[in-house]
Amino acid sequence: MPQTMTSADLRIRNQVRLLRAVHDAAAPFTRAEAARLLGIGRNTAAALVGELEQARLLHEVPAAAGGRGRPTTLLVPHPEGPQVFAVDFREDTWTLAAELETGEHDRTPAVFTEIRAAVARHETPRLAMLGFATSGPIRDGHRLHISHLGWDEVELDSVLGAGWPPAVIDNDARLAGLAESRRGALRGMGTAMHFHIDFDIGGTLLLAGDAQRGGHNIAGEFGHMPLTGSTLECMCGVRGCWSLDVGANALVRRFGKQPGYGTGRELAQAILRRAEDGEPEAVAALDDNAAALGKGIGALANALDPEAVSLSGLGVDLIRLRRGRIEEACREQLMAFRRDEPPQIMPGTVGAAGPLTGAAEIAWDAVLDPVWVKDRL
Amino acid sequence: MPQTMTSADLRIRNQVRLLRAVHDAAAPFTRAEAARLLGIGRNTAAALVGELEQARLLHEVPAAAGGRGRPTTLLVPHPEGPQVFAVDFREDTWTLAAELETGEHDRTPAVFTEIRAAVARHETPRLAMLGFATSGPIRDGHRLHISHLGWDEVELDSVLGAGWPPAVIDNDARLAGLAESRRGALRGMGTAMHFHIDFDIGGTLLLAGDAQRGGHNIAGEFGHMPLTGSTLECMCGVRGCWSLDVGANALVRRFGKQPGYGTGRELAQAILRRAEDGEPEAVAALDDNAAALGKGIGALANALDPEAVSLSGLGVDLIRLRRGRIEEACREQLMAFRRDEPPQIMPGTVGAAGPLTGAAEIAWDAVLDPVWVKDRL
DNA sequence: GGATTATGTTCGAGCCGGGCACAAAAATTT
DNA sequence: AAATTTTTGTGCCCGGCTCGAACATAATCC
Numbered sequence: 168m169p170q171t172m173t174s175a176d177l178r179i180r181n182q183v184r185l186l187r188a189v190h191d192a193a194a195p196f197t198r199a200e201a202a203r204l205l206g207i208g209r210n211t212a213a214a215l216v217g218e219l220e221q222a223r224l225l226h227e228v229p230a231a232a233g234g235r236g237r238p239t240t241l242l243v244p245h246p247e248g249p250q251v252f253a254v255d256f257r258e259d260t261w262t263l264a265a266e267l268e269t270g271e272h273d274r275t276p277a278v279f280t281e282i283r284a285a286v287a288r289h290e291t292p293r294l295a296m297l298g299f300a301t302s303g304p305i306r307d308g309h310r311l312h313i314s315h316l317g318w319d320e321v322e323l324d325s326v327l328g329a330g331w332p333p334a335v336i337d338n339d340a341r342l343a344g345l346a347e348s349r350r351g352a353l354r355g356m357g358t359a360m361h362f363h364i365d366f367d368i369g370g371t372l373l374l375a376g377d378a379q380r381g382g383h384n385i386a387g388e389f390g391h392m393p394l395t396g397s398t399l400e401c402m403c404g405v406r407g408c409w410s411l412d413v414g415a416n417a418l419v420r421r422f423g424k425q426p427g428y429g430t431g432r433e434l435a436q437a438i439l440r441r442a443e444d445g446e447p448e449a450v451a452a453l454d455d456n457a458a459a460l461g462k463g464i465g466a467l468a469n470a471l472d473p474e475a476v477s478l479s480g481l482g483v484d485l486i487r488l489r490r491g492r493i494e495e496a497c498r499e500q501l502m503a504f505r506r507d508e509p510p511q512i513m514p515g516t517v518g519a520a521g522p523l524t525g526a527a528e529i530a531w532d533a534v535l536d537p538v539w540v541k542d543r544l
Numbered sequence: 545m546p547q548t549m550t551s552a553d554l555r556i557r558n559q560v561r562l563l564r565a566v567h568d569a570a571a572p573f574t575r576a577e578a579a580r581l582l583g584i585g586r587n588t589a590a591a592l593v594g595e596l597e598q599a600r601l602l603h604e605v606p607a608a609a610g611g612r613g614r615p616t617t618l619l620v621p622h623p624e625g626p627q628v629f630a631v632d633f634r635e636d637t638w639t640l641a642a643e644l645e646t647g648e649h650d651r652t653p654a655v656f657t658e659i660r661a662a663v664a665r666h667e668t669p670r671l672a673m674l675g676f677a678t679s680g681p682i683r684d685g686h687r688l689h690i691s692h693l694g695w696d697e698v699e700l701d702s703v704l705g706a707g708w709p710p711a712v713i714d715n716d717a718r719l720a721g722l723a724e725s726r727r728g729a730l731r732g733m734g735t736a737m738h739f740h741i742d743f744d745i746g747g748t749l750l751l752a753g754d755a756q757r758g759g760h761n762i763a764g765e766f767g768h769m770p771l772t773g774s775t776l777e778c779m780c781g782v783r784g785c786w787s788l789d790v791g792a793n794a795l796v797r798r799f800g801k802q803p804g805y806g807t808g809r810e811l812a813q814a815i816l817r818r819a820e821d822g823e824p825e826a827v828a829a830l831d832d833n834a835a836a837l838g839k840g841i842g843a844l845a846n847a848l849d850p851e852a853v854s855l856s857g858l859g860v861d862l863i864r865l866r867r868g869r870i871e872e873a874c875r876e877q878l879m880a881f882r883r884d885e886p887p888q889i890m891p892g893t894v895g896a897a898g899p900l901t902g903a904a905e906i907a908w909d910a911v912l913d914p915v916w917v918k919d920r921l
Numbered sequence: 922g923g924a925t926t927a928t929g930t931t932c933g934a935g936c937c938g939g940g941c942a943c944a945a946a947a948a949t950t951t
Numbered sequence: 952a953a954a955t956t957t958t959t960g961t962g963c964c965c966g967g968c969t970c971g972a973a974c975a976t977a978a979t980c981c
Contacts, residue, residue, distance in 0.1 A: 172558065173969055174551055174937050181549065181938090199959055206548035209960065211938055236958025237946045312881060358759040372848070374756065381849025382735040383885060391879050392843040396773055396784070404880030405846075407773070466769040467847075469782075471749070472758025502768050503781030504689060508760060550938055551968045558969090576928055586929065588969055613927025614977045 179537045181207065182215050182544075185242075186224060187535050191349075195241040197230050216242065222544040223247045249295030249543075251530035252332075254282060255339065255523045256301050264523045279326040286332070295539075298530030299327075299336035300522035304385040314402075335529045340369030341378045341387050342525025343479050343515070348373040349528050351517040352477040360473045361515065362389065364460070364482040366431055367410030372471060378525075390414070394463040412459035414481060421452045439484055457489035458496040461512075465500025468510045475511035479521050483514040556914045558584065559592050559921075562619075563601060564912050568726075572618040574607050593619065599921040600624045626672035626920075628907035629709075631659060632716065632900045633678050641900045656703040663709070672916075675907030676704075676713035677899035681762040691779075712906045717746030718755045718764050719902025720856050720892070725750040726905050728894040729854040737850045738892065739766065741837070741858040743808055744787030749848060755902075767791070771840040789836035791858060798829045816861055834866035835873040838889075842877025845887045852888035856898050860891040 184205055189195070196204070202212035219225035226248070227240035253264040261282055286297065303313030311321040327334055337345075344353075344361030353359040353373055362370035368390030371378045379386055390410035391403050401408040411417060415435035424434060442449035464476050478486060485493060490512075498506055517524050533539065561582055566572075573581070579589035596602035603625070604617035630641040638659055663674065680690030688698040704711055714722075721730075721738030730736040730750055739747035745767030748755045756763055767787035768780050778785040788794060792812035801811060818826035841853050855863060862870060867889075875883055894901050910916065 172554055174554065174935085174967090175969090177549055177551065177554060177937060177968090197959090202959095208939060210940090210962085213960070214937090232947065234958085235946095235948045235956070237944095237960065239959055314881070356759070358756070358763070374751070379735070379751065379848075382733070382851030382887075383849055383882075385882065386735070386847065386849035388879060389847045391846040392769075393771060393773065393877075394769065396770065404883075405877055469768040470763065470766045470844075471756075472760055472763035474759030500770075500782055502765060504691070505760075505762060506781075510759075548938095551936090551966085552938090554937090554968060574928090585970060587931080587971090590929070591969090609978065611927080612925070612977095612979045614929065614975095616928060 176537065178215070179541045181205065181211075182219055183535055183537050183540055185212075185215055186219065186540065189225065189242050189244065190531060190535060195243050197239045197241055198227065199239050201242055218544060220245070222540075224249070224540070224543065247293065249534055250291070250293045251296045251298055251527055251534060252286060252289070252294060253298045253523045253526035253530060254286075254300065255526065256282070256299060257339075264527065283331060290332070294332055296530040296533050297332050297334035298526030298528070299334060300339040300342045300526040301336060302339050304338055304387075305336060306383055306385055308384050333533070335533050337378075337380075337526070337529055338369070338387065339363070339522035339525075341371040341380070342529065343517070343521030344371035344373055344477075344525070345378040345528055346517040346521045346524035347477045347479075347515045348376050348378070350524060351521075352513050352515050353475060356474045358471070358473050360389075360464075360467065360471065360476045360510075362464075362476065362478050362482060363521070364414050364478060364480045364485070366416045367391075367408075367414045368463075372473075389463075389467065392463075392466075394466045395459045409459070409463045413456055413463065417456055417459070418452055421448070421455075435481065436484075439488065443488065453485075453489060454492055457485050457492040460485055461493035461496030461498075462500045464493070464510065464512060465497035468497070469500070469502050469505070472505075473510045475513060477513050477515040479515040479518065483518075486512065486514050553914065555592070556918050558582065558588075559596055560912055560914050560917055562589075562592055563596065563917065566602065566619050566621065567908060567912060572620050574616045574618055575604065576616055578619055595921060597622070599917075601626070601917070601920065624670065626911055627668070627670045628673045628675055628904055628911060629663060629666070629671060630675045630900045630903035630907060631663075631677065632903065633659070633676060634716075641904065660708060667709070671709055673907040673910050674709050674711035675903030675905070676711060677716040677719045677903040678713060679716050681715055681764075682713060683760055683762055685761050710910070712910050714755075714757075714903070714906055715746070715764065716740070716899040716902075718748040718757070719906065720894070720898030721748035721750055721854075721902070722755040722905055723894040723898045723901035724854045724856075724892045725753050725755070727901060728898075729890050729892050730852055733851045735848070735850050737766075737841075737844065737848065737853045737887075738856070739841075739853065739859060740856045740898070741791050741862070743793045744768075744785075744791045745840075749850075766840075766844065769840075769843075771843045772836045786836070786840045790833055790840065794833055794836070795829055798825070798832075812858065813861075816865065820865065830862075830866060831869055834862050834869040837862055838870035838873030838875075839877045841870070841887065841889060842874035845874070846877070846879050846882070849882075850887045852890060854890050854892040856892040856895065860895075863889065863891050 185201060188201065188204060198212055198216055199209060202209045216225055216227065220227060223245045226243050226245040228243055230239050230241045232238050254261060301311060303311060305311050309323045311318060311323055323336065340363040343363050347353045347361050348359060353361065357375055359373045360370060361373060362368050369387055370389040371387045391401065391405060391408045393407035394409040395412040397407045397411040399411045400406050401411055415431045418435045418438050419431055438449050438452055442453040493512060497512065498509055501509055515521060562578060565578065565581060575589055575593055576586060579586045593602055593604065597604060600622045603620050603622040605620055607616050607618045609615050631638060678688060680688060682688050686700045688695060688700055700713065717740040720740050724730040724738050725736060730738065734752055736750045737747060738750060739745050746764055747766040748764045768782060768785045770784035771786040772789045774784045774788040776788045777783050778788055792808045795812045795815050796808055815826050815829055819830040870889060874889065875886055878886060892898060
């Protein structure tokens, strides 16, 4: 337990708290407000801010006179301060954020050199950290596994190694949940869950604003629990997975289409539109999908007791079209004694930008950190 | 975020770290070792220990001369220092620890006055905190719910209120897991799970040595997820719960007995003995129980990715008699890509003392805390 | 008995945050 | 227009903390 603390560490700690507050704030606040917020004196705040200004981490700009009192300054990120880039790496495309560049790719790990070049095109000395979102699990933090692409165990060091800026990386569904937890629908919750519904269901358990990673960094495959009684065989190698009844694959399977990763998304969207138009078969498919979703959420709520559950991807459509059915199925699956306080089920507010936002979030986590800041000043 | 820190708090913090180290250590260590362990100087350690000695929290005893060098002292809890009592409150009995007293009870909340009297019999001025383990969930931290006793929502303030020493309280299955996580089979793991198998299955997710409580403090009902495809109706009000296939109720049901909380435990044990003797029907029941257990663990491992899973109660017998069957069923339920690293499944090492040990643990958590220690000195 | 080794002890230095008094700059009141 | 009120910035001193270095102490080893 080498979490030693000397008085110098104390200052860094308070400076990080200050930086984090500025970074997380919806609107800029003044130095005096910051002092009150952190519970420190105005004089101490002045000293902290002074050092951070000198390290080009924080900047003071004159504040518009609000009421009485001596005019003060607003605290904003320094214009020459550190930046992070976020990369959302999907099955077929990648995006460098914030909306800097997007490209398709050839589905081989060689795409990383492409991304590296794109990063270089926009890179400035201010780039401090790169956040990656990948569409597959990253085992033990360094072995990337994307079955849709046939990537079995791509060593991150070999594709993200020398020649790259410092980088952090995590799974997209987990990062989408983190984004909701930090900046979206799940903000401020102690226990919550997020599910991203695409071809199947990926998700994450969020505790006090942190996404849980598990012992081998591959937690989150909630879609591969047998929660709905299906007897089909799943691509993951097991029978009966929840994902067999929820998501794009489940929708298209009802119409005789083989689940897959080609045009499945468009097909699923088309089915939803036909259901909106009242086509009976599509309506039934939608209803079943919503019910299976709600049932699974209820089952998980029994075990993990989340305050709320947010959804992204197809889940947003399911809530929009069949909120009642989802909630009803959830309620039926809840133990009787907890039915009077069911978990809130809601669409994520970060939306499709979830993985990108989450990737930026973990990149900032790495920057707004005592050791990084200490190094900088 | 008023986690303000002044230099005075710094000292308290280091003192708490020191106390915690002494409390958690398997064998006493010397003052110089403590300094190295905490990463502080020998002089600082002397100052910290001095104050703690004066506050009667730590005591120094001469150490047996080990090798060269000036002889030193061992750090041990102060003989007049704080103590905690732990209470394990079960459906029909209660125990005041460490094995101080045990009694039966009449299944009404009036039993708390009985326990209060027992506490008073052993109480000394050193008693600092009482830790309670209950056999039911404690909603929102203050409403106790034990369905077997017909206790719907017993307000803790009304039974544990004035006239009691300071007390902390939690659910028994959760505390058993905490005990394994802090002092037993799960020690040192970042992500682990514990299941207590009795009539049904209760459990907890353990992250970095802490049991997760959920949004309403009622997390842990893993036994009430539909993981095994059962179609029976469960007492909890839902169909298909995992607990319908695992545990004492599941065992006795196969023999035409209604599940219940009377002689169920003895009956289940008898079935296990008959299975050991080779009686075919009992063997089948045991096999099915073990398989259902393994299947559920595998399903949960897909989602939560624990490094290990420990079991208590009937689970210990199941591992002893049918480890292979459990592991095989678990493996079949694991997603193919994670079958080469299945979670370790093992019996808890704290054993039947789990709830009691866990209750002591949360009591110590409340004592070995900056605010408590600051108050004392 | 002297050298070696590990630990305890003392003292000064550097740093941190708190508290106080006072200065500065606005809005409000007179 | 001047005085008052309100809020914030600044400078100074204080108590507290940990650290590092030098020295003292008590055992073992040769």
